[in-house]
Amino acid sequence: DIQMTQSPSSLSASVGDRVTITCRASQNIGNYLNWYQERPGKAPNLLIYAASTLQSGVPSRFSGSGSGTDFTLTISSLQPEDFATYYCQQSHSKPWTFGQGTKVEIK
Amino acid sequence: QVQVQGSGPRLVKPSETLSLTCTVSGDSISPYYWSWIRKAPGQGLEWIGHIHYSLSPKENPSFKSRVTISIDRSTNQFSLKLRSVTAADTAVYYCARDATLVTPLGSYYYMDVWGNGTTVTVSS
Numbered sequence: 001d002i003q004m005t006q007s008p009s010s011l012s013a014s015v016g017d018r019v020t021i022t023c024r025a026s027q028n029i030g031n032y033l034n035w036y037q038e039r040p041g042k043a044p045n046l047l048i049y050a051a052s053t054l055q056s057g058v059p060s061r062f063s064g065s066g067s068g069t070d071f072t073l074t075i076s077s078l079q080p081e082d083f084a085t086y087y088c089q090q091s092h093s094k095p096w097t098f099g100q101g102t103k104v105e106i107k
Numbered sequence: 108q109v110q111v112q113g114s115g116p117r118l119v120k121p122s123e124t125l126s127l128t129c130t131v132s133g134d135s136i137s138p139y140y141w142s143w144i145r146k147a148p149g150q151g152l153e154w155i156g157h158i159h160y161s162l163s164p165k166e167n168p169s170f171k172s173r174v175t176i177s178i179d180r181s182t183n184q185f186s187l188k189l190r191s192v193t194a195a196d197t198a199v200y201y202c203a204r205d206a207t208l209v210t211p212l213g214s215y216y217y218m219d220v221w222g223n224g225t226t227v228t229v230s231s
Contacts, residue, residue, distance in 0.1 A: 097154065
């Protein structure tokens with residue numbers, strides 16, 4: 001299985017901050033990488049697919065980049081509703097696998 | 108607007124079979140793959156497997172053949188059975204649409220529509 005490792009596991013930030021989350025794959029996955037946001041008690045929500053394509057309806061402050069083994073999710077200006085846990089997921093090879101999550105908390 | 112809604116028993120006894128059904132509304136089940144994912148307490152997301160109506164299901168080998176995923180086009184539903192459950196199978200179980208974007212460079216899969224999740228507890 002392809003292992004996905006996110007860093008950091010958690011971070012504290014303020015409204016308006018620029019936030020960057022990193023995801024590393026254990027092997028080359030091209031750009032077969034998705035990002036999800038999970039708010040407490042809610043189902044995960046797709047933010048970005050194919051490493052950098054913004055899902056319809058997702059605010060443009062979210063962006064994704066990377067290819068191969070290293071990927072980044074950036075929130076350009078953190079909003080109150082963005083405090084949540086973020087997961088990367090590879091869709092290069094089954095079984096699909098997720099990173100362990102990055103919790104974004106209020107500073 | 109497509110929606111998916113999971114249903115099934117919230118409490119399952121150890122060694123028994125967990126059975127969940129996901130109902131798709133607002134679109135046909137036929138063109139897509141449909142996934143099951145779970146999140147155990149204090150853990151991350153774990154993909155269980157997915158199915159397409161015209162293809163064999165693909166299950167995560169980590170479940171050691173305990174999983175069966177099936178689909179019924181006539182009712183627009185797909186189902187999950189997890190046998191011989193233990194307390195470690197206590198989790199929120201999600202069903203989701205596994206959308207596919209086909210390009211000359213490859214086929215991209217991403218889970219774009221999720222159900223609200225069904226909390227299942229394994230306990231005697």
